[in-house]
Amino acid sequence: MVGTVFVVSVLLQTAATPVAAIPASATSEEPICRRLEVTGSIARKERVCKTKAEWRAAEENGNSRARAIVDYSTGRPAGQ
Numbered sequence: 001m002v003g004t005v006f007v008v009s010v011l012l013q014t015a016a017t018p019v020a021a022i023p024a025s026a027t028s029e030e031p032i033c034r035r036l037e038v039t040g041s042i043a044r045k046e047r048v049c050k051t052k053a054e055w056r057a058a059e060e061n062g063n064s065r066a067r068a069i070v071d072y073s074t075g076r077p078a079g080q
Contacts, residue, residue: 031049038044050058 029051031051032055033047033049034055035045035047038046
């Protein structure tokens with residue numbers, strides 16, 4: 001139970017991280033760089049560069065993992 005709560009809290013923190021705006025002129029091949037907050041640090045940020053397709057895939061992967069955790073834990077008695 002504690003592990004599930006931890007995983008959900010980590011996923012929610014990464015989902016709530018503000019993201020830099022994607023320029024309208026960006027093509028799917030050129031890298032888009034964003035500054036992401038580092039978990040556990042107040043001021044540290046990390047620069048991550050990916051293509052538009054990679055950003056979309058990462059977002060969909062995070063959403064599907066969070067949805068799976070919630071669906072798995074729904075309707076189960078506490079402690080199991």
